[in-house]
Amino acid sequence: MSLSEFQLIERFFAGLGAARADVRLGHGDDAALVDCGGATLALAVDTLIEGVHFPADAPAASIGHKLLAVNLSDMAAMGAEPAWALLALTLPAVDETRLAAIREGLDALASRHGLALIGGDTTRGESLVASLFVAGHAGEDALRRDGARPGDWVWVSGAPGEAAAGLALWQASVRDGPGVAQLLRRLHWPEPRVALGRGLRGVASAAVDVSDGVVADAGHLAHRSGVALTIRAADLPLSPALTACAGERAMEYALAGGDDYELLFTAPEAASEAVRRAADAAGVTVHPVGGVAAGRAEVTVIDADGAPMKVARGGYRHFDGGGGGR
Numbered sequence: 362m363s364l365s366e367f368q369l370i371e372r373f374f375a376g377l378g379a380a381r382a383d384v385r386l387g388h389g390d391d392a393a394l395v396d397c398g399g400a401t402l403a404l405a406v407d408t409l410i411e412g413v414h415f416p417a418d419a420p421a422a423s424i425g426h427k428l429l430a431v432n433l434s435d436m437a438a439m440g441a442e443p444a445w446a447l448l449a450l451t452l453p454a455v456d457e458t459r460l461a462a463i464r465e466g467l468d469a470l471a472s473r474h475g476l477a478l479i480g481g482d483t484t485r486g487e488s489l490v491a492s493l494f495v496a497g498h499a500g501e502d503a504l505r506r507d508g509a510r511p512g513d514w515v516w517v518s519g520a521p522g523e524a525a526a527g528l529a530l531w532q533a534s535v536r537d538g539p540g541v542a543q544l545l546r547r548l549h550w551p552e553p554r555v556a557l558g559r560g561l562r563g564v565a566s567a568a569v570d571v572s573d574g575v576v577a578d579a580g581h582l583a584h585r586s587g588v589a590l591t592i593r594a595a596d597l598p599l600s601p602a603l604t605a606c607a608g609e610r611a612m613e614y615a616l617a618g619g620d621d622y623e624l625l626f627t628a629p630e631a632a633s634e635a636v637r638r639a640a641d642a643a644g645v646t647v648h649p650v651g652g653v654a655a656g657r658a659e660v661t662v663i664d665a666d667g668a669p670m671k672v673a674r675g676g677y678r679h680f681d682g683g684g685g686g687r
């Protein structure tokens with residue numbers, strides 16, 4: 362069997378190069394943290410490939426928006442304030458109308474977050490591939506995946522599953538109907554939870570953004586923290602739009618659907634009020650959906666009776682034939 366994306370990274374790229382004292386956190390989290398002139402910076406890069414991360418017929422402006430949104434989401438997961446970005450773009454041809462729209466999508470979101478695009482690289486290739494490197498300010502108390510402790514509560518922002526349901530609708534050429542516009546907006550125009558992440562610094566014990574799916578990303582957090590996570594399926598918020606469009610598959614989308622760019626985080630029970638205040642200030646809904654216990658670093662999903670549920674493996678993997686449409 363070929364290596365998974367994560368095994369590949371561990372095998373070939375972990376601990377590469379010099380060991381530097383100013384690297385506070387290397388690979389394995391949503392962003393790296395480095396000390397620089399008395400400040401702590403968060404650094405991340407993400408790539409969108411046409412046909413893999415967005416449908417070839419996605420609105421062009423949404424491609425620019427989503428490229429930045431997925432990177433800002435990694436900043437959000439660290440509680441960082443994004444500041445600078447570099448854009449590496451590979452294009453099959455110069456399509457000025459499409460480029461103008463991509464620029465517009467990028468520019469609108471960058472302006473809203475006070476982010477400057479300060480360089481990049483442009484090349485010709487077979488399909489549209491866009492990589493964005495983003496850097497922002499984090500602090501001593503940056504959020505990380507490895508801080509969850511037994512007794513903490515597990516929280517999730519927004520209503521996960523909507524983007525994956527939106528992708529299924531888009532692929533089936535469904536463009537109208539109850540809830541459809543909302544799910545398609547969540548697919549093409551995800552809203553990175555930067556303000557929430559910033560507000561959770563000093564409040565949450567650990568955080569990850571939900572790019573691969575609630576269960577898959579909870580698994581990353583469990584693994585990095587060395588704790589067991591339980592997700593209570595009945596407490597996951599299912600939006601009316603999701604239930605209207607996905608029917609009895611709504612829960613499956615909420616547990617395993619990717620691309621939502623919500624935050625999944627843990628916090629001590631005593632911090633629950635502070636969590637709610639941070640969410641209110643950010644204008645984002647949050648729900649407690651589970652708990653943290655000592656034990657094997659894995660995720661158990663339980664039903665309303667507390668019985669373990671079987672969940673289709675969540676998370677799109679690029680290299681081991683895993684399912685998913687991201």
Ligand code: ADP
Pocket residue numbers: 370374375387388389390391392393406407435572
């Ligand atoms: P995310 O979904 O948060 O963007 P990824 O799943 O892409 O994160 O990556 C997981 C972790 O592995 C991150 O910490 C990332 O920095 C690291 N990583 C991914 N690819 C490489 C690579 N080629 N070399 C070094 N580190 C990598």
Ligand code: MG
Pocket residue numbers: 390391434435438569570572
């Ligand atoms: Mg991430």
